[in-house]
Amino acid sequence: MTAFSPIMRQLACLRSLAKPQSSISSQLGRRSITTSYTPKSEPVPLPNKLPKQFISQLPERLQPAPGPKKVKVYPPPASARNACKDPVGAVAESQMAILDPKGERKALFDYRRNPRSVKVGDILRVTFKNGDPFSGVCLSIRLRGVDTSFLLRNELTRVGVEMWVKAFSPNVNSVEIVQRTEKRKRRARLYYMRQPKHDMRSVENIVTNYLRQKSALSGQRGRGQQQRQKRR
């Protein structure tokens, strides 16, 4: 670099002049299809209130975004579920209207609402359509609408016997309360009465006494008629 004289250093500014000349000459050698430069046209602003029918004529990129497509939703029809909230209850009610039109049998076993109803521990006497009465101590009452039933326990020929009776069955002619329990039982189901310690054994004596008293009170009237009066 020491060879560069101060004069040469001043001439160095000419180098920059020489360079572009060479690049221009190389560009001349290229072929180009562009003949003249046309500047990009300024986008014409859209009219403010363009009617809808003209929007389709615009190029796609200028069209306003359509937004999410609307799906038509149809309203639901009337609901049977709302019209009838408790179909099981409705079916049971319609059955009870036929089987127990006066609601007496229902009141007899509705121990939650009716204080005069049958309670567990009571001794009941049930007569059936086929003529065989059955009596026993009531161990439990199952409230299930038209399917309500109660469990009677007795002793026949020294053998403990239990029988579930459907309260609304057309085969049940009458249900009588022979003897109420002395104290209110503190259990809903008296299954402990199956144990020998608590077993009541036979209730036949109590029932025959009750029947004798009943016939004495009613005089010489027919037994069937009396039963119908007692029936609830």
Added chain:
Amino acid sequence: MSPRLRGKLTQLALSFSVPSSILQKNVLMRTFGIRSLNPPKASRFDIGSDLPVLKSTPTAALERKANTLPPRTGAIAIKKGMTAMYDPETGKRTACTVLQLDRVEVVSHKTQQRHGYFAVQVGSGWKHPSNVTKSLLGHFSINGVSPKRHIFEFRVRDESGLLPVGKAINADWFQEGQYIDARSNTKGKGFAGVMKRHGFGGQDRSHGVSLTHRSLGSAGPSQGGGSRVYPGKKMAGNMGNEQNTVQNLKVLKVDPGSGVVVVNGAVSGPKGCMIRIQDAIKKPWPGVVPSEPIA
């Protein structure tokens, strides 16, 4: 040996020369539904209008099923619970299940042409549109029905069983005294052992048995049997919550006003589950003319 045309060309030639729909279905059209693993190959000897329908085709499959497919659609119902009904004359008690139909409507159809079989897609209930996916919402919208919470298909024998789309199915679609099949999922029992799930006997309480009183014994033979457990071996696992069909339930009572259908006996599943009821396939088809649904 005559020069063979390439596969595609022979098929084209056949379809032009033979108007047989079977060949067209097998060869040119995409088949849906029941499909054979070994589809019949087009042969130049299989040409003729009087030839029988090949057994491994959807057409033949539908023909075979014609006797066991109901002619009309079924309905979706909700199990509401059980109660009893008495015959006032004889005093006979019948345990029964109360079902309720809620806004049951035909949503769409499946046709042999498009899907390979005939079926009616039925929906029930209502679902808020914001909770329905957009594709499903479009499906409901196109068919002109409100968004449904439950959708099921009911196969029918032919086009005559395709109830018009949007038609409401009310409780009087069924008539008292007819028989139905009730199809539903059983109550789920969770992960159950073999004694509960398959009724195995379990093992001894004592005699040297320890810690395996309720387990299965052996899972299979040893070296002679291949030293492996055979497929289908009954083991502990998830029990219940699988589809079950109870056949031939008599319809005891029908109330179109409240959408109630009372059927004889028990139906699988918990209260509030969805039950598909359709005409019993093992009883004569009922001839029912339902009245116009109450709007």
